[in-house]
Amino acid sequence: MSGALALLSFAAGMLLVRLNLLPTLVINSADRIGFAALCWMVFAVGVIVGSQKDVWHKALQEGWRLLLLPVGTLLLSALTAGLVGKLLGMPMTVGAAIGSACGWYSLSGVAVAKVWGAEIGLVAFAVNFLRELFAFCLIPLLVRFSRLAAIALCGATAADTTLPVIAKSTDPKGALVGLISGGLITALVPLTVALLSWLAK
Amino acid sequence: MGWLVFALAMGIVLGIAVRLSQTVMRFLDHSLTVSLVVMLTALGIEVAQNPKFEQALSSHGLLVATLLISVSVVSIAWGWLLERGWTLLCRVR
Secondary structure: OOHHHHHHHHHHHHHHHHOOOOOHHHHHOHHHHHHHHHHHHHHHHHHHHHHOOOHHHHHHOOOOHHHHHHHHHHHHHHHHHHHHHHHOOOOHHHHHHHHHOOOOHHHHHHHHHHHHOHHHHHHHHHHHHHHHHHHHHHHHHHOOOOHHHHHHHHHHHHHOOOHHHHHHHOOHHHHHHHHHHHHHHHHHHHHHHHHHHHHHO | OHHHHHHHHHHHHHHHHOOOOHHHHHHHHHHHHHHHHHHHHHHHHHHHHOHHHHHHHHHHHHHHHHHHHHHHHHHHHHHHHHHHHHHHHHHHO
């Protein structure tokens, strides 16, 4: 699965709607169709990871990197977005909240909009949605020189939507590392966003 | 999220409990590509219907692009450093 195919599929979906080529039933069921495909992919990755007996041992050999990867990704994303946001004239906590979502656009859009207003919520949604799209396109390229770089870019999505691409571009061990990293970030993101909104008050 | 966790857990349990043939594993591997195309097309359909995305890009394009690029570059650099640093450390040992 190349990044180009990922981008083409996404663009095809947008184009089909714009050109009115899809029946209303398909357009209305797009979220359910997408979720069913995602469930199947996650199931297939589970089978592939589960059938490799030594993959758990190999993943645990990563040791402290298994924890450092998600924690560092979350903290550095928040810090960078906070500093860049400050340079562009927004409060540091707002930028940090946008960055700390690590690709979880559905949560960031709503959570940020609740505290800082709808306009900043839109920015949070767009930044995190594009991060996921970036990850889909760049994973096949990034794994050629560093698989941890690819997993770090995925952020929270490494535990769900981008997990199948990680599995396809690396191996079962890479998929398990991605799953653990994404799972930890997914657990930490709501806490971080809540902490930043509390600090902003 | 609950369904995803359930699907993943079922997959892992099945993978551990049953020894699947190479044909089944190849089918699962190919199905990943097909499902991914379906999922991303569905995502494109959803985004095309949602005015939020275009609204954000048209009114705050520079802010979105700057935040996106900086966060992505730092994340990639962190992953690369972690991998590269570990390899160097192992070589020194």
